Amino acid sequence: MLSDKIKHEIEHEAAMFERRSGACIDALRIVQRERGWVDDQSVKDVAALLEMTPDEVDSVATFYNLILRRPVGRHVIRICTSVSCWLMGLEPMLAHLEKTLGIGLGQTTADGRFTLIPNQCLGTCDHAPAFMIDDDLHRDLDPEKLDAILANYK
Amino acid sequence: MSEKPLTERIRPDGAPVTLSEYEQAGGYQAARKALGGMAPKEVMQAVKDSGLRGRGGAGFPTGVKWSFVPEGPHPKYLVVNGDEMEPGTFKDRLLLEGDPHLLIEGVILSSYAIGADVAYIFLRGEYLLAERRMKEAIAAAYARGYLGKHIFGSDYNLELYVHMSGGRYICGEETALLNALEGKRGNPRTKPPFPQISGLWGKPSIVNNVETLCNLPGILVKGADWFKGLSRTPNGGTKLFGVSGKVRNPGLWELPLGVSVREVIEECAGGMRDGVSLRGIIPGGASTDFLTEEHMDVALDYETVAQVGSRLGTGTMIVMDDKTCPVGMVRNLIQFFAVESCGWCTPCRDGLPWIEKTLGAIDTGKGQMSDLAMLDEHVKWLGPGMTFCALAPGAMAPLGSALKYYREDFERHIREQRCPWK
Numbered sequence: 001m002l003s004d005k006i007k008h009e010i011e012h013e014a015a016m017f018e019r020r021s022g023a024c025i026d027a028l029r030i031v032q033r034e035r036g037w038v039d040d041q042s043v044k045d046v047a048a049l050l051e052m053t054p055d056e057v058d059s060v061a062t063f064y065n066l067i068l069r070r071p072v073g074r075h076v077i078r079i080c081t082s083v084s085c086w087l088m089g090l091e092p093m094l095a096h097l098e099k100t101l102g103i104g105l106g107q108t109t110a111d112g113r114f115t116l117i118p119n120q121c122l123g124t125c126d127h128a129p130a131f132m133i134d135d136d137l138h139r140d141l142d143p144e145k146l147d148a149i150l151a152n153y154k
Numbered sequence: 155m156s157e158k159p160l161t162e163r164i165r166p167d168g169a170p171v172t173l174s175e176y177e178q179a180g181g182y183q184a185a186r187k188a189l190g191g192m193a194p195k196e197v198m199q200a201v202k203d204s205g206l207r208g209r210g211g212a213g214f215p216t217g218v219k220w221s222f223v224p225e226g227p228h229p230k231y232l233v234v235n236g237d238e239m240e241p242g243t244f245k246d247r248l249l250l251e252g253d254p255h256l257l258i259e260g261v262i263l264s265s266y267a268i269g270a271d272v273a274y275i276f277l278r279g280e281y282l283l284a285e286r287r288m289k290e291a292i293a294a295a296y297a298r299g300y301l302g303k304h305i306f307g308s309d310y311n312l313e314l315y316v317h318m319s320g321g322r323y324i325c326g327e328e329t330a331l332l333n334a335l336e337g338k339r340g341n342p343r344t345k346p347p348f349p350q351i352s353g354l355w356g357k358p359s360i361v362n363n364v365e366t367l368c369n370l371p372g373i374l375v376k377g378a379d380w381f382k383g384l385s386r387t388p389n390g391g392t393k394l395f396g397v398s399g400k401v402r403n404p405g406l407w408e409l410p411l412g413v414s415v416r417e418v419i420e421e422c423a424g425g426m427r428d429g430v431s432l433r434g435i436i437p438g439g440a441s442t443d444f445l446t447e448e449h450m451d452v453a454l455d456y457e458t459v460a461q462v463g464s465r466l467g468t469g470t471m472i473v474m475d476d477k478t479c480p481v482g483m484v485r486n487l488i489q490f491f492a493v494e495s496c497g498w499c500t501p502c503r504d505g506l507p508w509i510e511k512t513l514g515a516i517d518t519g520k521g522q523m524s525d526l527a528m529l530d531e532h533v534k535w536l537g538p539g540m541t542f543c544a545l546a547p548g549a550m551a552p553l554g555s556a557l558k559y560y561r562e563d564f565e566r567h568i569r570e571q572r573c574p575w576k
Contacts, residue, residue, distance in 0.1 A: 017336075018229075019337075019355065021336065021338075022336050023337060025317075025319070025320040026317065026318070029318060029320070060337065063320070063322065064319075064322055064340075065321035065322060066279040066319075066320050066321035067320050067321075078280075081486075083241045083242055083436075083487055083490070084241065084472055087398070087399050087400065087473075087475075087478060087483070088400070120239060120323060120493070121239060121240070121241040121490075123238050123244045123247050124244055124247070125242050125244045125398035125404070126398050126404035126405045126406060127404070128404075135282050
């Protein structure tokens with residue numbers, strides 16, 4: 001079940017649109033912010049709230065890169081894999097990250113601490129390479145800096 | 155020192171320009187002037203006279219775009235395209251985070267000109283700092299009576315909301331953006347009808363890029379002649395130009411349109427880093443054709459870049475150095491487009507993964523000479539006019555131009571059955 005807080009936030013978004021279904025992506029983002037990912041029950045609950053079918057909501061949830069339909073770790077690392085970061089040393093960075101965490105792209109560490117996901121260009125190309133951890137943008141990365149940053153996310 | 159109307163207020167410490175700072179620097183004068191005595195048509199005419207062209211990549215004249223909105227039906231919508239997802243592009247982020255009231259004033263002017271009742275700012279899902287700052291600035295503008303009912307004491311009402319995207323490159327295409335804003339999958343729509351007639355929820359709508367709208371306050375206060383004088387070419391105004399890649403000083407600068415590639419790369423970005431030299435430039439984001447060192451003196455405006463076979467695009471250049479493998483770089487670009495294809499039309503959905511696999515084979519020493527002919531064919535069959543929207547043709551721009559300028563590098567990979575850069 002969606003909490004009253006989540007429902008209230010979704011209603012706030014729905015009021016901005018001519019039709020309630022306009023708030024579908026907002027609703028999925030709100031659910032994910034609270035729970036880390038969007039489970040099947042939440043898809044049904046959002047559908048009921050926005051007068052849509054669960055399949056309609058799921059067609060939206062599975063289309064967008066930032067909506068996660070599988071469980072993730074406590075912290076989600078979104079590493080920019082686009083061209084400017086690639087030019088500036090993505091591959092050694094990614095290799096270091098995968099070795100340090102012991103996981104590949106799309107995987108979660110055994111202790112549930114980190115999930116590693118590729119992300120499209122983060123729009124900070126003059127400070128490449130870059131990644132986001134949760135809501136935080138980290139730029140001008142190198143392997144040493146990376147270790148220090150990871151230590152801040154328990 | 156040339157004028158920098160887009161960025162002159164932006165603070166060096168990275169904090170956003172506040173409402174009072176913006177007003178002290180002359181902000182909201184244009185909105186007061188327009189709403190205090192100009193008819194919407196006069197605002198539209200002022201923008202037409204300035205020659206302002208869209209800064210999102212396509213370069214369509216902004217005032218002309220507005221003029222297709224019919225007068226009658228309401229509601230009408232203005233949508234701000236802040237879905238900056240083109241690889242190598244980082245220009246709108248600066249405006250959104252640095253001077254949010256400049257964008258709000260641009261939104262007010264554009265909305266007033268087309269008679270919009272509601273405006274949405276469609277932001278990239280990852281631009282969380284921009285989201286916070288825009289929302290704070292919008293709240294401050296509402297509190298001062300600059301948004302909402304009877305703004306600036308006039309009869310004009312405008313609501314302004316921020317929507318955060320779920321994240322797909324195709325949402326930068328304006329009809330896909332409208333579907334996304336309606337809470338649907340971001341597939342592009344058939345045109346016609348164009349959004350000006352049937353846009354958001356079938357209502358007349360205009361989609362304008364962030365940087366485009368940020369040009370409006372200056373145009374309204376200082377006029378078309380001033381705006382044209384900012385530029386070195388017949389295209390009016392300044393433009394945000396960026397450089398990423400192995401230059402000494404990657405960054406973003408506001409410069410007159412018509413500045414040369416050389417000036418941006420050598421003077422602003424400090425030239426190439428020690429030990430590398432320049433081999434190629436993608437001038438305006440991932441979907442524009444490569445230029446090479448022979449194009450260093452090309453003037454960066456819409457027509458001149460097109461004359462040498464590329465596009466000004468977003469104005470943010472990606473520099474390729476001689477220690478970087480062109481095949482690997484194009485493979486990275488095509489990977490992006492293949493993942494981001496919305497899947498709606500066959501050439502794009504099936505063609506891009508085929509190209510990606512073929513480039514992967516060539517890059518890892520498993521290519522055949524016949525692959526190059528196949529790639530050439532795809533450049534043709536996924537090109538302009540062959541697909542539902544501009545995504546696949548955009549992807550073919552760096553591929554087609556790389557096959558032209560760096561063909562010997564592709565052939566060497568195949569002959570030697572390895573990547574010579576590894």
